[in-house]
Amino acid sequence: MSTLIAAEGLGHAYHDEWLFKNLTLGINAGQRVALVGVNGAGKSTLMKLLAERFAPLEGKIVKNKSTKIGFLDQEPSFPDNSTISDFIFSTENKQQQLIKEYEELIEEEHPDEKKLNRLYEELSEHNAWEYEHQIKTILSRMGINQLQQKIDTLSGGQRKRLALAKLLIEDPEIYVLDEPTNHLDIDTIEWLEKILTTGAKTLLLVTHDRYFLDNVCNTIVELERGKTYAYNGNYVYFLEKKAEREAQDDATFQKNKNLLKKELEWMRRMPQARGTKSVARQNAFYELEEKTKQRSENQKVTLNVKMARQGGKILELEHIKQSFNGNKIIGDFSYVFKKGDRIGLAGKNGTGKSTLLNIITGNLNPDHGKVDIGETTQYGYYKQGGLSFDEKERVIDIVKADAEYIKMADGQTISASALLTLFLFPPKKQHGLVEKLSGGEKKRLHLMKVLMQNPNFLILDEPTNDLDIDTLNVLEEFLENFPGILILVSHDRYLLDKMSDQLFIMEGNGNVKIFNGNYSEHRNSLEQEKEAAAKKQKSDEQKTNASSSSNKLSFKEQQEFKKLEEDLAENENKIKSLTQELNNTDPSNYIKIQELSETIEKINLTIETDMERWMELSEK
Template structure:
C-alpha cells in the first residue's frame, strides 16, 4: 500500500493554545481511518489541515499533487447566489454538464423536444447514462429533488446533505469527512455505509456513531493531549488496546512521580556550586518534571443532577392531528405516558418528528385533539439546533444566569464553577469566551443547561451530534439510571438500541405506529416475509392466547438444525480470532488486517445464518 497523504511534524495552535506539536501521521491507499478524541482535542482542525483548507503553524502536509481530496466540513459554506444545480455539477466535467442540462430541461413543464433529443444523443455518445443514474440515486438518497432551488433557502441539515452529495458524486482519491452522519436518517446512513465500503476507497473521518465507525473503518487513530496513537482494527479492538495503554501510562506516571520526589530532595540538598558531573542529573530532573506536569488525570463527566418529583398523571395525547400545507403530518394519534417510559422516535427526515415533540412540549397547539399535561411534569428539551449563545460572553456567566448553586441527586449543593468542572470545563475554559469553545463543547454546555432544570420528562433531539464518544458513554450511563420519562430522537442506532424500549414510528403519511422493542428488533421484523408479519404486542394486549404452530418439512428441519450448529461454530471461531487479534503486535499491520477481514467475513456469514434461523424458528 502506498501513502497518499502524510503530516510531518505538524503543529497548530488555536486562540494561543497549542492543540498539538510534532505530530506525524500517514494515510495509505485503502485505509478507512476514524479519528477519535475528546471535544476540543483538535480533530476538526487536523482534518482541515490534511484537507489543505489552511496551512499549519509548524510542519507540513505531503501528498502527490495529482491526488484529489474531497472534504466534508461540519458546517459547509457555499458560494453566494448558487442554485443546487450550479453547485453539484462541475464546469470542467463534460458528462456532468450534459446531465445538468438534461435534468434542468426535464424539470421544465414544456421542454423543447429538439434540445431534449440532442441532449439524449449526446448523453449516449459520452456514455453518461449510467453516471446520470448514479448522480440521481445519490441526490435522491440525500433528499435533493429540485435542482433549481437556491442554496440560500436550504436549512443547515439540507446544506450538509448537499455538500455530502457533491463529494460522493466527485468520488475523490481521499474522503475527509467531519461527522458525515449528522442530519441523515438511519436508512440513508446504512446506504452510505455500503457505498463507502465498496471498492477500495481511502477515508479519514470523525464520527460519534459507533455502529457507523465499526462498519466502515479498519483503523482507529486517537488524538489525545496532542499526541497520536494508531490502532489497526475495529472500535472494540481500539477500546481494548486503549485501556492497556492507559493502565501503562498510569503506572509510568506514579513511578515518575515517586522518582520526582526523590530527585527534588536531591536538588534541594545539593550545594549551590554544582559540578559538571551533576549536570546530566539536573537535566534529567527537569525533563522528568516536564513529563509529570504534562500528564492530567483522566476525568469523567458526572451527570447526577436532581430530578423533580413526578406525579401519577404525566402527559396524555388524545386523538392528536396536525397538517401543514394540506399534508397530514400526524393523524389521530393517542397515547398516555407512563412512569419510566423510554421511547425512541423513528422515521425518515421530514416525517414529523420535530412537530410531534413541539406538540408534546407545548410549543405548538395541535389542529385536532387535546394535550393534557400533569401538574408535576417538568420538561428538559435538548433541541437539535442547540442554544444561541452570546459568543462574547464568559462560559461561567452563561451557567450563573440560571443559578449560582445547583442541587445534586444526593441533596448536596454545588457552585456553577464546580458543575462546569464536572462537565470537563476546567477553570481556564470557564472564564474564557464562548467563541473559544469547539462545536462539541458548545453542545456539552447546552446539555448541561438542560439537565440543570431538574427535568422528569427528558426529550433529546439528536443529542449525539458533535459530542465526543467519551461524553456519549457517560451520557448513556446517566440515561440508564434516569428514572423519569425519556423521548429520544437519534440517528445513532447504538444509542436507540441501548436506551429505548418502545418506538414511535412516523410513517410519513400521518400515521404513528407504536412498536414494542428497540430499533434493531424493529429492523429485523421488517425483514420477515410480508405474508407472515411480526406480531406486535402493546402493553394492553393479552399474551395468554396459544399460537398455532406449523410442522416444518424434513428439509426445513434439517436446515434449522444445521443453522444452529453453524452459528455455534462461527461464534467460537469469531471469539478465537478476536482473542488472537489482541495478541498481535501493533506494528504487524498486514496480519492485523488479515485477521480483521476474516472476523468481518465470518460475522457477515453469522448474520445471514442467524436471519435464516429466525425465519425457520418463526415458521415452527
Template sequence: MSTLIAAEGLGHAYHDEWLFKKLTLGIQQGQRVALVGINGAGKSTLLKLLAEKFNPLEGKIVKNKSVKIGFLDQEPTFPDNYSISDFIFSLENKQQQLIKEYEELIEDPNPDENKLNRLYEELSEHNAWEYEHEIKTILSRMGITHLQQKISTLSGGQKKRIALAKLLIEDPEMYILDEPTNHLDIDTIEWLEKLLTSGNKTILLVTHDRYFLDNVCNTIVELDKGKTFTYNGNYAYFLEKKSEREASDEATFQKNKNLLKKELEWMRRMPAARTTKSQSRIDAFYDLDAKTKQTSDKQDITLKVKMSRQGNKILELDHVGQSFDDKKIINDFSYVFKKADRIGLAGKNGTGKSTLLNILTGYLNPERGNVSVGETTVFGYYKQGGLAFNEKDRVIDIVKSDAEYIKMADGQTISASQLLTLFLFPPKKQHGMVEKLSGGEKKRLHLMKVLMQNPNFLILDEPTNDLDIDTLNVLEEFLENFPGVLMLVSHDRYLLDKMSEQLFIMEGEGQVSIYNGNYSEYRTSLEVAKEKAKEAPKNTPTAAALQKDNSQKLTYKEQRELEELEQTISTTEEKINTLTGSLNDFDSADYIGIQGVTKDIESLNKLMDKTMERWLELSEKNN
C-alpha cells in the first residue's frame, strides 16, 4: 500500500502549551483510521494540520500532490451570503453546475419548459442523470431540501450536515472527518457507515461513537501526551492493548523512580572533581529525573454528586399536544413517570424530541393537556446546544457562580476547585480563560454544572457530542448507578443500548409510541416485522382467524385497526411491486416519468415502514 499523507517531526502549540512535538504518523491507501484521545490532547488540531488548514510550528506534512483530500471540520465555516446551492455545487464541475441549474429550476412552481428541455439534453449528454440521483440521495439523507436557503439562517447542526453532504458529493481520495456523526439521526449514521465502507476509501476520523468506530475503522491511533500509538484492530482490541501498555509504562515508571533515589544519593555525595564518566552520569540523572516527573498516575474523572430526595409523584403528562405552524409535533401523549425509569428518546431529526424535553422541564408550556411535576422533582437538563459561556471568564468563576462548596454522594463537602480537579481541570486550567478550553472540555464543564444541581430527574440531550471516549466511559458508569429517573436523547447507539430500558419513539406527525426494550431490540423487532409483513399476504391465516381470540387483549377498535393494517400492507406491497416493474417500460430519456414513479415508490415505502411499526405494536399486544 502507498502512503497518501504523512506527518514528519510534527510539533504544534496552542496558547503557549505544546500539544505534541516530534510526532510522526502515516496514513496508507485504503486504511480507515480512528484517532482517539482525551479532550484537549490535540486531535482536532492534528486533523487540521494534516488537512493543511494551517502550518505546524515544527516539522512538515508530506503528501502525494495528486491526492484530493476532503476535510470535515468539527464546526464548519462558510462564505458570507452563500445559499446552500452555492456551497454544495462546485463551480469547477460541469456536471454539478448542470444539476444545480436543474434543481433550482424544478423548485420553481412555474418552470421555463424551454430551459428544462435544454437541461434534459445537456444532462444526458454529460451522463449526469446517475450523478444527479446520487446527489439527491445524499442531500435527502442529510435533510437538505430548500437549496436556495441562506446558510447564515441555519442552525449549527444543519450547517454540519451541509458540510458533510458536500464532502460526500465530492468523494475525495481521502476523507478527514472530525466528529462526522454529530447532529445526524441514527438512520442516517447507519447509512453513512455503509457509504464510507464501500469501495477502497481512505479515512482518518475522530468520533466518540463506538459502534460507528467499530463498523467503519480498521486501525486505531491513540494520541496520548503528545505521542501516537497505533493498533491494528477494533475498539475492544485497542482497549486490551492499551491496558497492557499502561501496565508496562507503570512498571517502567516505578523502576525509574527507584533508580532515581539511588542516583540522587550519588549526586549528593558526588566528588568535586568531575571526570567525563561522572559528567555522563550527571546527564543521565537529569534525563531520568525529567522522565520520572512525567507521572504515570492516571487521573480519572469522578462523577459522584448527591441526589435530591425523590417523592412518590415525579412527573405526569396528561393528553399533551403541541404544534408549530400547523405541523403536529406531539399529539395526545400521556405518561406517568415512575421511580428509576430509564427512557431513551428516539426518532429522526425534526420529529420533536427537543420539544418534548422542553415541555417536560417547563421551558415550554404545551398547547393542549397538562404537565404535573412532583414537589420533590429536581431536573438536571443537559441541553444539546451547550451553555453560553463568556469566553473571557475564568473556569473556576463559572463554577463559583453556582456554589462555592458542593455536597458529594458520600456526604463530604468539597470546594469548587476540588470538584474541578475531579473533572480533570487542573489548577492551571481552572484559573485560565474559557476560550482556552477545547470543545470537549467545554461540554465536560457543562455536564459538571448540571450535576452540581443534585438532580433526581436527569435529562441528557445528545451528551456524547465532542466528549472523548474516556469521559464517556466514566459518564456511563455514573449513569448505571444513578438511582433517579434518566431520560436520554442520543444518536450513540451504544449508549442508548446500555442505558435505556424503554423507548419513546417520535414517529412524526405528532405520534409518540412506547417500546419496552433498548434500541437494538427495537431495530431487531422492526426487521422481524418486515419479514412477517412480506409473508403475511401468502402464508398467514385470514384476518378473521387472526382476530379470533383477540377479544380479551385488544379493544374492538384495535381489532379493526389490526385487520385494516394487514390489508394495507398487502395492498401497498402489490403497488410497490407493480411500480417497480413499470420502470422497465419507460424510455431512458423520459426522466419526468421515471422521476414521478420513483417518488411514488419512495412514498409507498415510507407508508409501509410506518404501517408495519403499528402492526407490530398491536401484534405484540395480541400475543
C-alpha cells in the first residue's frame, strides 16, 4: 500500500508553546484515519499542516506534487463578494465551467438559443450531463439551491455545508476534514457516510461523532502530549488498546517516581563537586525528572455541580402555534413535562427545533397557546452558537463574573479557580487570555458556565460540536446521573441513543411527533413500517392477479385487447420513424432535436402504459 502523504520530524508551536516536536505520521492510499485527542492537543493544527495551509516550524510534509488535497476547515473562509456559483465551479475544470454557463443561461427569462445549442453540444462532447446531475444531487443534499446567492449572506452552518459540497464535487485524492458532521442533520450524515466509504477514498478527519467514526474510519490515530499512537481498528478496539497502553504507562510512571525519589536523595547527599564518574548519573537524573514532570496524572473533567430543587409543576405547553412569514413552523403542540423526562429533539435543519426551544425558555412568545413555567424551574441553556467571549479577557475573570465560589453536588463550596481546574483548565490557562484557547476549550468553558447556574431543566443544543471525545464521555456520565429534565438537540446518534428515552420529531409543515423511544428505535420503527407497507402492496398485487386470472375476458375486454395490439404495433413504427429522423437532424438544430426527443418520450410512455394493460388482460 503506497503512502500518499507523510509528516517527518514535524514540530509546531502555538502562542509560544510547543504542541508537538519530532512528530512522524504517514497516511496510505485508501486509509480512512480518525485523529483523536483532547481539546488543545493540536489536532486542527496538525491537519492544517498536512493540508499545507501553512508551513511547520520544524520538519516537513512529504507528498507527490500532483497529489490533490481537499481541506474542510472548522470555520471555512471564502473569497470576498463571491456567489455560491463562483465558489462551487472551478475555473480550472472545463466540465464545471460548461455546467455553470448552462445553469446560468437556463435561468434567464429568454435564453439565447444559439448559446444553448453550443452548450448542449459541448456538454455532450465532454460527457458532462451525468456530472451535472451529480453536482445537483450534492448541492441539494447540502440544502444549497440558490446558486446566485452571495456567500456573505449565508449563516455559519450554511457556509460549512457549502465548503463540504465543493470538496465532494472536486473529489480530491486526500480528504482532510475537520468536524465534517457539524451543521448536518442525521439523514445527511448517513448519506455522507455512504459517499465517503464508496470507492478507495483516502481520509484524515477529526470528529466527535462515534457512530460516524466507526462507520467511516478503519484507523485511529491518537495525538497525546505531542506524540501519535496508531490503532488499526474501530473506536472500541482503540479504547481497549489505549487502556492497555495507559496501564503500562502508569506502571512505568510509578517506577520512575520511585527511582526519582532515590536519585533525589543521592543528589542531596552529594552537594559537593562530583567527579567525572558521577556526571552520567546526574544527567540521567535530570532526564528522568523531565520525563516524570511531563507525565501528569490522568485528569478528567468532573461535572458534579449542584442542581436547584424542582417542584411539582415543571413546564406545560398548551396548544402552541408558531409561524414565520406565512410558513407554519409549529402547528398545534401540547405537552406537560414530568420529572425524569429525557427528550431528544430531532428533525431536519430548518424544521423549527430552535424555535421550539426559544418558546420553552421564554425567549419567544408563541403566536398562539400558553407556556406555563413552574416557579422552581431553573433553565440551563447551552446554545449551539456558543457564548461571545471577549478574546482579550482572562479565562478566570469570565468565570468570576458569575460567581467567586460555586456550590458542588456534595455541598462543598469551591473557588472559581478550583472549578476551572476540575474542568481541565490549569492555572496557566486560567490566567491566560481567551484567545489562546482552542475552539473545543471555548465550548468546554461555555458548558461549565451553563452548569454553574445549577439548572434543574437542562437544554443542550448540539453540545458535541468541537468537544473532544474524552470530554463527551464525561458529559455523558454527568447526564446519566442528572436528576432534572433534559432536552437534547444533537446530530450525534450515539448521544441521542444513550441519553434520551423519548423523541420530539419536527417533521416539517408544523408537525411535531412524539415517539416513545430513542433514535435507533425510531429508525427501526420506520424501517419496519416500510417493510410492512411493501409486504402489503405485494400481497394486494398477488390478490388482484389471482382475482383477474380467475375471470375470462368479457366482450368489451376482448375488443380492448385487440385494439391495444394494434396501437402497440403502430406506436412502435412511429418510434422507429422518429428515431431515424432524429439521427438525421443537424446537431446545431437544438429546437428540432428537443421536439423530437419529447415526442419519442411521450410515445414511449404510452407504449409502457398500453403494454402493462395488455399483459394484465393476457393473463386472464
